[in-house]
Amino acid sequence: MSVRFTLKCLAAAVAIFGFQAAAAMAQQGPLRIEITEGVIEPLPFAVPSFQPESAEAGQMANDLARVVSDDLTGTGLFREIPASAFISTVSDFNAPVQYADWKAINAQALVTGAVNVQGNNLTVKFRLYDVFSGAELGSGLQFSGTTDGWRRMAHKVADAVYSRITGEGGYFDSRVVYVSETGPKDARKKRLAVMDYDGANVQYLTDSGSIVLAPRFSPTGDRVLYTSYETGFPRIYVLDVGSVQRRVLESADGTMSFAPRFSPSGQTVVFSISQGGNTDIYSMDIASGQSVRLTNTPAIETAPSYSPDGGRVVFESDRSGTQQLYIMPATGGEATRISFGEGRYGTPVWSPRGDLIAFTKQNKGRFHIGVMRTDGSEERLLTASFLDEGPTWAPNGRVLMFARETQGASGSSTLYSVDVSGRNLRPVRTPEGGSDPSWSPLQK
Amino acid sequence: MKRITTSTILIATLAVSACTNPGRFGGEDGTYVGSAAPVNTGIVPGSANDPASTAYFQQAIGDRVLFEVDQSNLTATGRTTLDGQATWLLTNSDYQAVIEGHADEQGTREYNLALGERRANAAREYLVSKGVPASRLRVVSYGKERPIEVCSNEACYANNRRAVTVLAGGLTS
Numbered sequence: 001m002s003v004r005f006t007l008k009c010l011a012a013a014v015a016i017f018g019f020q021a022a023a024a025m026a027q028q029g030p031l032r033i034e035i036t037e038g039v040i041e042p043l044p045f046a047v048p049s050f051q052p053e054s055a056e057a058g059q060m061a062n063d064l065a066r067v068v069s070d071d072l073t074g075t076g077l078f079r080e081i082p083a084s085a086f087i088s089t090v091s092d093f094n095a096p097v098q099y100a101d102w103k104a105i106n107a108q109a110l111v112t113g114a115v116n117v118q119g120n121n122l123t124v125k126f127r128l129y130d131v132f133s134g135a136e137l138g139s140g141l142q143f144s145g146t147t148d149g150w151r152r153m154a155h156k157v158a159d160a161v162y163s164r165i166t167g168e169g170g171y172f173d174s175r176v177v178y179v180s181e182t183g184p185k186d187a188r189k190k191r192l193a194v195m196d197y198d199g200a201n202v203q204y205l206t207d208s209g210s211i212v213l214a215p216r217f218s219p220t221g222d223r224v225l226y227t228s229y230e231t232g233f234p235r236i237y238v239l240d241v242g243s244v245q246r247r248v249l250e251s252a253d254g255t256m257s258f259a260p261r262f263s264p265s266g267q268t269v270v271f272s273i274s275q276g277g278n279t280d281i282y283s284m285d286i287a288s289g290q291s292v293r294l295t296n297t298p299a300i301e302t303a304p305s306y307s308p309d310g311g312r313v314v315f316e317s318d319r320s321g322t323q324q325l326y327i328m329p330a331t332g333g334e335a336t337r338i339s340f341g342e343g344r345y346g347t348p349v350w351s352p353r354g355d356l357i358a359f360t361k362q363n364k365g366r367f368h369i370g371v372m373r374t375d376g377s378e379e380r381l382l383t384a385s386f387l388d389e390g391p392t393w394a395p396n397g398r399v400l401m402f403a404r405e406t407q408g409a410s411g412s413s414t415l416y417s418v419d420v421s422g423r424n425l426r427p428v429r430t431p432e433g434g435s436d437p438s439w440s441p442l443q444k
Numbered sequence: 445m446k447r448i449t450t451s452t453i454l455i456a457t458l459a460v461s462a463c464t465n466p467g468r469f470g471g472e473d474g475t476y477v478g479s480a481a482p483v484n485t486g487i488v489p490g491s492a493n494d495p496a497s498t499a500y501f502q503q504a505i506g507d508r509v510l511f512e513v514d515q516s517n518l519t520a521t522g523r524t525t526l527d528g529q530a531t532w533l534l535t536n537s538d539y540q541a542v543i544e545g546h547a548d549e550q551g552t553r554e555y556n557l558a559l560g561e562r563r564a565n566a567a568r569e570y571l572v573s574k575g576v577p578a579s580r581l582r583v584v585s586y587g588k589e590r591p592i593e594v595c596s597n598e599a600c601y602a603n604n605r606r607a608v609t610v611l612a613g614g615l616t617s
Contacts, residue, residue: 277565407596
């Protein structure tokens with residue numbers, strides 16, 4: 001027996017509208033945040049409530065502006081100027097902007113929008129202004145869809161604003177699959193859940209009858225690999241997010257399989273098999289079930305993650321005596337150790353940009369989320385706590401999400417995000433506890 | 445004019461009919477002092493006084509062995525416990541067993557799964573070396589997913605780093 005929820009996401013047509021579109025697209029105004037490792041002063045911006053263009057649009061106009069503002073503020077790169085400070089209001093989406101009024105309150109960026117609701121149909125328009133240059137930055141955009149996908153449209157607006165000002169890809173219109181947790185440590189209930197990146201729209205994908213671990217999105221976000229104990233032994237399942245159909249991957253009796261991740265092509269899974277006290281890494285063609293052994297040592301080798309080009313795999317091994325990070329060709333063969341600092345390193349994840357490896361580090365009784373370059377240089381620890389674990393990258397490679405477990409009998413697990421610079425550590429609000437997050441690509 | 449592809453996401457919860465017996469993870473009182481000489485009269489079959497019972501195996505023989513931090517080597521105490529388990533399993537040949545390996549919470553999830561498997565396998569290999577047919581013994585690891593004690597210090601961790609021999613089959617179960 002199953003319970004089915006349906007979430008219709010937006011079917012959006014994007015129209016570049018307005019005059020001088022081409023000229024505006026090419027503009028590179030001075031409104032720009034260079035994201036560097038140094039401390040930055042958040043850029044002050046204003047998002048007046050969007051203009052309702054139909055009688056039904058009033059509430060949604062407020063809600064959309066709120067989510068756009070929350071997305072931008074949540075990055076730590078932007079600071080919202082409260083509406084109470086506004087000198088002028090925006091009462092017409094197409095009227096000229098009174099730049100002097102926004103300059104006076106030091107709003108460097110101004111986001112305006114208009115919302116039209118007709119029954120279930122929602123249309124959102126927005127413009128971004130560089131107040132101090134006195135010009136629009138990029139052209140206005142319009143998104144159309146259904147009202148129940150309104151948050152996605154707000155995220156798309158925020159992604160466009162973020163992208164134009166930082167020059168980086170956005171990440172707000174994305175989802176995260178994770179393990180939702182309830183109950184004490186010795187009787188914890190776990191079930192798979194998927195949510196918007198900001199914790200909204202949580203939907204459960206399994207019940208909590210069996211332990212489920214470490215779901216991982218496919219490169220297109222349509223499937224999820226995870227480990228479940230529903231047979232009594234850990235096995236890897238692949239779940240189609242659309243149909244919620246799932247199947248178990250081939251495995252030999254008397255073995256455990258876990259720690260799966262997709263290849264960038266989505267056709268291969270790399271994972272671990274434990275048998276006879278030994279854990280090695282394998283890859284498997286998902287369609288045929290044909291597997292290839294990639295490591296062959298008496299050590300524990302697990303937590304594999306592909307490079308974005310699919311050519312290499314980073315993984316952890318205790319072949320040196322303690323957990324350390326190694327990189328090998330995706331077809332197996334000689335592995336090169338990349339971690340040499342104090343302590344133990346696990347759960348490496350290759351950045352979608354290819355430049356960094358995120359990891360969990362244990363040292364002197366503390367856990368850290370950190371990053372290093374793929375040759376092991378420039379290690380930086382971004383967090384420290386009793387137990388931080390299992391980072392996942394935002395689609396633009398700028399933000400990491402991970403789980404933080406608190407200690408003691410009442411300990412629980414919460415999802416957190418942190419900028420790759422180490423700034424802006426913040427909890428992700430979920431209805432229950434959370435662990436093992438995996439970030440989707442940016443949605444289409 | 446660009447077009448954003450239509451996407452529909454259907455999410456459903458699955459009703460997976462699997463049952464979990466909390467006692468399987470070793471919720472029994474570990475402080476029990478086994479009675480070496482069960483009373484001759486009035487033995488309730490299946491009770492801890494019945495030497496062929498699961499309860500007797502858990503309490504009088506001892507169903508678990510403990511491990512040092514990040515280790516899967518058997519301790520001297522552990523080998524003694526496993527000697528008792530081997531003798532019992534050879535006497536009570538109707539039983540099969542799953543050896544469940546566990547780790548404390550000080551470690552990453554995947555590594556602890558592998559470590560628990562090493563521990564369970566160490567116990568299995570020892571039992572096999574004492575004559576228990578390998579075909580009667582399976583292993584599984586729960587990593588750090590099922591601690592029996594929940595404090596975050598060594599007193600609890602020491603009891604969580606364990607391999608538990610869980611019986612299945614037999615006449616009384």
